[in-house]
Amino acid sequence: MDDFAARDPAPRPVLRPRTSNCPACGSSEVEPFYRVKSIPLHSCILLESPEAAQAFPRRDLELAFCDDCGFAFNALFDAPSMAYSTNFEESQHFSDTFNTFARDLVGEISETCEAAGKQVVEIGCGKGEFLVQLCELAGACGIGIDPGYRADPGRTSGAVTVRFIPELFGPAHFDLPSDIVICRHTLEHIPAVRSFLAAIRQMIGPRRDVQIVFETPDFARVLQEGAFWDIYYEHCSYFSADTHADLFRREGFAVDEVKLVYGGQYIVQYARPAAQPFGTIPADPGVVAEIRHLVQGFPARVRQSQRAWRDRIEAANRSDRRVVLWGGSSKAVSLVTTLGLGAEIAAVVDINPYKQGKFLPGSGHAVIAPEALSAFDPGLVIVMNPLYREEVSRRLTGLGISAEVVAL
Numbered sequence: 001m002d003d004f005a006a007r008d009p010a011p012r013p014v015l016r017p018r019t020s021n022c023p024a025c026g027s028s029e030v031e032p033f034y035r036v037k038s039i040p041l042h043s044c045i046l047l048e049s050p051e052a053a054q055a056f057p058r059r060d061l062e063l064a065f066c067d068d069c070g071f072a073f074n075a076l077f078d079a080p081s082m083a084y085s086t087n088f089e090e091s092q093h094f095s096d097t098f099n100t101f102a103r104d105l106v107g108e109i110s111e112t113c114e115a116a117g118k119q120v121v122e123i124g125c126g127k128g129e130f131l132v133q134l135c136e137l138a139g140a141c142g143i144g145i146d147p148g149y150r151a152d153p154g155r156t157s158g159a160v161t162v163r164f165i166p167e168l169f170g171p172a173h174f175d176l177p178s179d180i181v182i183c184r185h186t187l188e189h190i191p192a193v194r195s196f197l198a199a200i201r202q203m204i205g206p207r208r209d210v211q212i213v214f215e216t217p218d219f220a221r222v223l224q225e226g227a228f229w230d231i232y233y234e235h236c237s238y239f240s241a242d243t244h245a246d247l248f249r250r251e252g253f254a255v256d257e258v259k260l261v262y263g264g265q266y267i268v269q270y271a272r273p274a275a276q277p278f279g280t281i282p283a284d285p286g287v288v289a290e291i292r293h294l295v296q297g298f299p300a301r302v303r304q305s306q307r308a309w310r311d312r313i314e315a316a317n318r319s320d321r322r323v324v325l326w327g328g329s330s331k332a333v334s335l336v337t338t339l340g341l342g343a344e345i346a347a348v349v350d351i352n353p354y355k356q357g358k359f360l361p362g363s364g365h366a367v368i369a370p371e372a373l374s375a376f377d378p379g380l381v382i383v384m385n386p387l388y389r390e391e392v393s394r395r396l397t398g399l400g401i402s403a404e405v406v407a408l
Helices: 002-007 050-056 094-114 131-137 193-206 219-225 240-250 285-318 330-339 368-374 386-398
Strands: 030-040 059-067 072-074 121-123 142-146 163-166 180-184 210-217 252-259 266-273 324-325 347-348 378-383 404-408
Touching: 030 131, 030 285, 030 330, 030 404, 059 285, 094 131, 094 210, 094 330, 094 386, 121 131, 131 163, 131 180, 180 240, 193 240, 210 240, 219 285, 240 252, 240 266, 240 285, 266 330, 285 324, 285 378, 324 368, 347 368, 347 378, 378 386
Parallel strands: 121 142, 121 180, 142 163, 180 210, 324 347, 324 378, 378 404
Antiparallel strands: 030 059, 059 072, 210 266, 252 266
16 A cells, blocks of 8 residues: 555645546537545555555546536546555445345346346456355356455355456456446446447447446436535546436447436446447437536535535534544545545544554544544544434444434
């Protein structure tokens, strides 16, 4: 982990030329609408010391909106600087709330794709928990591809035939047998989204019976809520459900179903190869107009949200109520770096043991286990995802901690 700091020890942005055309449709009708200066290059990597965390490389982010297709992207994205590795810890599978969702989605995919006995390839499999669960339930075989895969003891069972390739997806994997292709929370990390989908089409070849399942964050919700904490440097591509489906149709896929899940936070889409590439398909003007309206109001909603959270945290500090964030994840990194928070946050809690004892990139806040929270005597606990609020409240009660609990 410290190698990142050694390569670029100064926590300063590096200027890069703007992307002038939309990566999703090629249009030049793009307009910047949101900028954040000097944010961590990665938010899912935790460092071994506060010094290494504070020295972690930073970049500027500038979101741009395509007025032709409704896609949004980081126009300053510095793809060559991204370095995904086994040091990343992105798993949410230590949460009962998330595991309930994951089990339900595994069951849905197994049934919808008739996965029994089939070969499943997951691009961007993380630590492999989801793929193993699917193959166990369906009696399928799996191959997971992800440079961040790490074979930690006890994280997945060895009861099914699943193998992992700790690499970035590319031409070396085009010959892998695949009846079902899954890609969850990866497309938002891909700058060249059209080339990425073209690569998947090439891997599938002439077959039309291969099923494709994607799960991607919904940017329309982020725009509606002014949720600036859901914007991170490594997320360079941003979709609504409609712009997500439109991209697939333009790249030669037939979209069977697209829907919002997990409290409206995620897009889940089922697709398959079309008989012929669809080519250029005009976006629905109504869809683009809706996203345009949300984009135009986003900066004002962000200013209001930032002011409200800064005021709330400052008020707690003035009244000697220590503030703790629950969730040492990308949202926490984005919140503290965007608001410039330091000592105002006493600690960051996470139930994932692989995060505990590490430090958030950029701010250097320590990540502690829930059991260590008593020593901080928190007065205000901010939960990084509202879906986890009840789970966190129960955990605090079990620890004998009485604190105000709020959620982003």
